[in-house]
Amino acid sequence: MLRQSSRLLTRATTMTWRRPFSTDLPAANRVDSTFPEAWKKVIPNTEPPMTPSAFMKPRPVTPLSIPSKLSVNFVLPYSSELSGKEVDMVIIPATTGQMGVLPGHVATIAELKPGVLSVHEGNDVTKYFVSGGFAFVHANSFADIVAVEAVPLDQIDPNLVQKGLTEFTQKLSTASTDEEKAEAQIGVDVHSALNAALTG
Amino acid sequence: MASNAAAPFWRSAGMTYITYSNLCANLVRNCLKEPYKSEALSREKVHYTISKWADGKPQKPKSVNFYRLQNQ
Numbered sequence: 001m002l003r004q005s006s007r008l009l010t011r012a013t014t015m016t017w018r019r020p021f022s023t024d025l026p027a028a029n030r031v032d033s034t035f036p037e038a039w040k041k042v043i044p045n046t047e048p049p050m051t052p053s054a055f056m057k058p059r060p061v062t063p064l065s066i067p068s069k070l071s072v073n074f075v076l077p078y079s080s081e082l083s084g085k086e087v088d089m090v091i092i093p094a095t096t097g098q099m100g101v102l103p104g105h106v107a108t109i110a111e112l113k114p115g116v117l118s119v120h121e122g123n124d125v126t127k128y129f130v131s132g133g134f135a136f137v138h139a140n141s142f143a144d145i146v147a148v149e150a151v152p153l154d155q156i157d158p159n160l161v162q163k164g165l166t167e168f169t170q171k172l173s174t175a176s177t178d179e180e181k182a183e184a185q186i187g188v189d190v191h192s193a194l195n196a197a198l199t200g
Numbered sequence: 201m202a203s204n205a206a207a208p209f210w211r212s213a214g215m216t217y218i219t220y221s222n223l224c225a226n227l228v229r230n231c232l233k234e235p236y237k238s239e240a241l242s243r244e245k246v247h248y249t250i251s252k253w254a255d256g257k258p259q260k261p262k263s264v265n266f267y268r269l270q271n272q
Contacts, residue, residue, distance in 0.1 A: 114224050131225040149225035157233045182213035190227040
């Protein structure tokens, strides 16, 4: 029964972990030519179907020297706010605190909390309020920011923020069940973050 | 690196991340100035029209809000 075990054990110890981190996308386009060739033999008068890898541009390799700019993709469910834009720095509202991302940042995945995302480009600073989402920072100075809702700061109504803040603070004191308490707490957190974004 | 920190409060209350993030997004949308507010709210509006079938015929169709459908 254990005849194979010694062989398996030696294989397990000599095996090296070759799979890269999930934030490191394959740099080179690894197109398998066997499928198009086999297709051409069978159906010579029709083009082989396109696969996702044919549409997706491969990410550049991690350069040896740190580049001067950070490429940022900032996407929402309904629009693409920034697409491959080269900027100097972004400040991400991560759940662990504000996170400044410069070119050459170590590969990271961060969960976003409601807060201000600022994009620094020379002297220009663009600020968005994001409700939540995730940020993926890749080793090759690319950052992908995915948010559920994001708006420029000047589209926020300060009166509604104050109204919401008082409303949810009151709800928090009267909430009885765990779910009601959590909902009220979320309301207070989001409105406080909105308030801080407008005043600070 | 696995986090040893306690789960966030909304998770302890039985909420999922999707519920939490949608709630946050909705609160932000409700604080926008017009006309951005109505635009953002209408963009998120999802509804279905449902009609039940009885005796091989569809009954009167009725419109159901997406969020009400989720809670059914």
